[in-house]
Amino acid sequence: MAQSLKDKIAAVTGGASGIGLECVRHLLDNGAEVYIIDFDAKAAEARAAELGDKAHALIADLTKYEDIEKAVHTIVKNHGRIDIFHANAGSYVADMPWEGDTKRWDRMLDLNINAAFRCVRAVAPQMMEQKSGDIVITSSISGMVPMVSEPVYTASKHAVQAFVHTARRKLAAYDVRVSAIQPGPVVTPLLKDWDQERVKANLDSGGIMQPVEVAEALIFMLTRRKGVIVRDLVVLPQNFDV
Ligand code: NAD
Numbered sequence: 001m002a003q004s005l006k007d008k009i010a011a012v013t014g015g016a017s018g019i020g021l022e023c024v025r026h027l028l029d030n031g032a033e034v035y036i037i038d039f040d041a042k043a044a045e046a047r048a049a050e051l052g053d054k055a056h057a058l059i060a061d062l063t064k065y066e067d068i069e070k071a072v073h074t075i076v077k078n079h080g081r082i083d084i085f086h087a088n089a090g091s092y093v094a095d096m097p098w099e100g101d102t103k104r105w106d107r108m109l110d111l112n113i114n115a116a117f118r119c120v121r122a123v124a125p126q127m128m129e130q131k132s133g134d135i136v137i138t139s140s141i142s143g144m145v146p147m148v149s150e151p152v153y154t155a156s157k158h159a160v161q162a163f164v165h166t167a168r169r170k171l172a173a174y175d176v177r178v179s180a181i182q183p184g185p186v187v188t189p190l191l192k193d194w195d196q197e198r199v200k201a202n203l204d205s206g207g208i209m210q211p212v213e214v215a216e217a218l219i220f221m222l223t224r225r226k227g228v229i230v231r232d233l234v235v236l237p238q239n240f241d242v
Helices: 018-029 041-051 065-079 102-130 151-174 189-193 196-205 211-222
Strands: 009-013 033-038 055-059 084-087 133-138 176-183 232-235
Touching: 009 018, 009 065, 009 102, 018 033, 018 041, 018 084, 018 211, 033 041, 033 065, 041 055, 055 065, 065 102, 084 102, 102 133, 102 151, 102 176, 133 151, 133 211, 151 176, 176 211, 211 232
Parallel strands: 009 033, 009 084, 033 055, 084 133, 133 176, 176 232
Antiparallel strands: none
């Protein structure tokens, strides 16, 4: 039988917007209690209030390890455990290698790579002690295929993939599953960097999808039987030509 998510304790970083928010909704619909971890306090608190008493907001800046550690401690203090950690938050730059503000690159690299790693560092000991848990990182199709239209971003997600594939093997011995989901383009505020022609071409050709497609795939991953892992799940709009 597939595993139920009823009464599971879950956290989603970047859960106040886009893909993360849709994943929060789906986790709640499947019976989990969910913590939105986000640095946008206003949005996180508003979304948690809308979503009912099983949804909570924890304000944390993922660029600071102490914030992540504090969020994990709060969840464990409240429930004695944490079953699901979705390290989802990320940002985007579309710059070519010869242009753009490298400070902006650094901020994106720190969030997409280091913050995801920091989350695993903070939550893994608790899950190892429990001898159970699911860690899922939102990667991207850009983590599977080098996308020439986004060299810096694609490199960040390749780093995520390498970490997931190695961390998974080390944590498997503790019955902790580490996996990644790799969406193609999704309609969220993250794509504000895309030039308008690219947005229009993808909208016209059906090369972009809604966050619900990612959230449903996440639920599929999390409900797999104990002893099985969906290590990577690529979800693409059907006409995305990569
Ligand atoms: P989004 O911009 O809608 O949401 C990102 C969320 O992360 C926001 O709520 C924001 O406040 C939060 N956040 C950003 N920096 C933070 C920080 N330092 N601390 C705490 N919270 C922070 O983005 P999205 O499109 O939903 O992207 C989510 C993930 O999906 C990212 O990892 C992204 O790379 C990945 N992804 C997105 C697409 C896409 O086309 N949108 C495709 C593939 C993968």
